Amino acid sequence: MPAAEPAFLPGLDLSRILYEEAVRPLLDKAFPGLPYAAARIGPGSEVLGFDTARSADHDWGPRLDLFLAPSDAAAHGEAIRRLLADRLPKRVRGWSTHFAPAADPLDPAAHMTASDGPVDHRVAVHALGDWLVAEVGQDAAASEPGVRDWLAMPQQRLAGVTAGAVFHDGPGDLTTARTRLARYPDEVWRYALACQWQRISQEEAFVGRCAEVGDVLGSAVVAARLVRDLMRLSLLLERRYVPYTKWLGSAFALLDAAGELTPLLSGALAATDYPERERLLCAAYEAVAVRQNATGLVDPVDPSPRPYHSRPFLVLHAERFARPLADSLTDPELRGLPLTGTVDQWADSTDLLTGADAWTLRSASAAVRGGA
Template identity: 60%
Template sequence: MTTPAFIPGLELSRRFYAEAVRPVLDRAAPGIVHSAARLGSGSEVLGFDTARSADHEWGPRLQIFLSPQDADRHGARIADLLSDHLPKTFYGYPTHFAPTGDVGIGVMQATGGPVHHRVDVTDPEAWFTGQLGFDPRRRITPADWLATPTQHLAEVTAGAVFHDGLAELAPARAALAWYPHDLWLYLLACQWQRISQEEAFVGRCGEVGDELGSAVVAARLVRDLMRLCLLMNRRYPPYSKWLGSAFARIPQAAALTPDFTAVLAATDWHTRERHLSGAYEAVADLHNRLSLTDPVDPATRPYHSRPFQVLHAERFTAALTARIGDPAVRALPAVGAVDQFIDSTDVLDRPELSRAATRATLTPGAVTRDGRRGPR
């Protein structure tokens, strides 16, 4: 098979729906109201796909949403009809996805039989609950927000809706567009807290001759600053593979990238500290420009009596926490959302584990499903 010209995945899926899937639906299920979109996992959903992405889980694929009743009555039949009537290729790409050795991972492959397609026929409640652990068409509680990794929020609010006959996708995505104000302040405060806890270690590791340890700490701080900047810009930070790509798209990236790059390239802790100091002050200035709190002095300073230059980022945590109006949110421990205190893909990719971990971490004083304080 010759390699077809690369088409960005969202555009390929849009054409696939309009030119191949919709005609089958109109013939097979006339009058059934549906919505169509390409949401969820996949580099194309976030707009980061390249020709390399075509080697797995990429291609002509999308979701068809039906009402729960129609999904129960007609979903399997529609999926079978699509298998029989979809073209074998679309713009040069096979529409058949063959399984691989990895569970749930498919690759485009030519076939002479029925198409094992990736047009997922579902209903909104089942799909959103499977992706997030809750249905955003209903009330979203603080517990829902905090138990959901930003990668998953990005996957649901990015992508594209091609048709919304159910008139339910747009409101659900709008409800998830960004955190409620108090929770935003809380997450920013928690991100500053993470920085405050390690900013002195770059120098301390270096002082005892552990340049490798100093470099590891510095890299963690750069990652946390990048995530903080994305949160400040009201953008959900994606997971590590796309964090740098997403950061490059925010207005402050051009000014911060030279310092971040110099931190990572430095071979001694004094150089790391100097460039981190420049980055700290720039991000602190960004905080002040948001006017979420009274101005906080953005200058770095010595770490108590030790000869290390730090921001004392906990000052920003305190300023943000003081502006949180909801006493239940203000009383939460300074750990943040689940992906601010857990770094395990195996947990973050499973909503039931993310939600359980969040409940456990917020107890005592947990925020429950209905938004009330839990038992102490």
């Protein structure tokens, strides 16, 4: 009879126990004085605090990231890996420290399983700078990111690097990097907000136009895109990074704005007729616009919806919020950019996909080819 699965505990707690009770004592004895950082950051639902018992079925368990200087990683990385394979306990709080691929060749994820020999553990040793470059494209421990660096960093990667938990940071470099990446600098933040309002402006009239021609499904799909963009905008307004899509709703629910906006956005998604969908979307536009005004970044803009030119659709005309934010920019690099935004924003931007700006098309082409 198979053993019962141990009681679930949050992955960050499990990682802390792994470090404090097993990894740290082994490192202290075998590598006394070695400078390193120990953390659980990067990809993973537990890093964002959204893991549940369901998470235990793949790529979850007693996991840890060790960060060393490049020379130390090269000199000691393999020895640390072997030491932990031989000396780690087989289980931590009932959860196996040994990971193995699933029997299904179509399932590449690692699963916890029992082992009688050395454990194939998930304590990864990294050279900090190399890991940061791999995660966000920038060694933020060595230097402050520039404007173009910020625009190229996916928000879900930034969320993973700056969330989670650091259990020890002897050199302090990991803490430096996380502090530098914790939130957008003010100018980049203004630009990203302007671009997010511009995204809403691009499509807000399409909900009514689709409905007018009898495209009920199309109207609902556009409304869903606008709901997603309003959620992302709300995260930006509260200076939170937008996570992986699976956790967008969970992250949104933690916002100050969630109590007011959730009924409106949920209602817009559930609406089966255009007038109700329009009413709820317009109420949501106005509520987010009021919050934008409350930031004091620019002079207040009238948040009330209005007709879309001569057509019978009510919209916010969200470009009214994008323009003042863009005009407030003082950074010369940002002032010269079109309002297509960070990599998350322009990847499916209407302006990009319709070819409205040659510079953005060239940048997208370079990104797809892996160029600078």
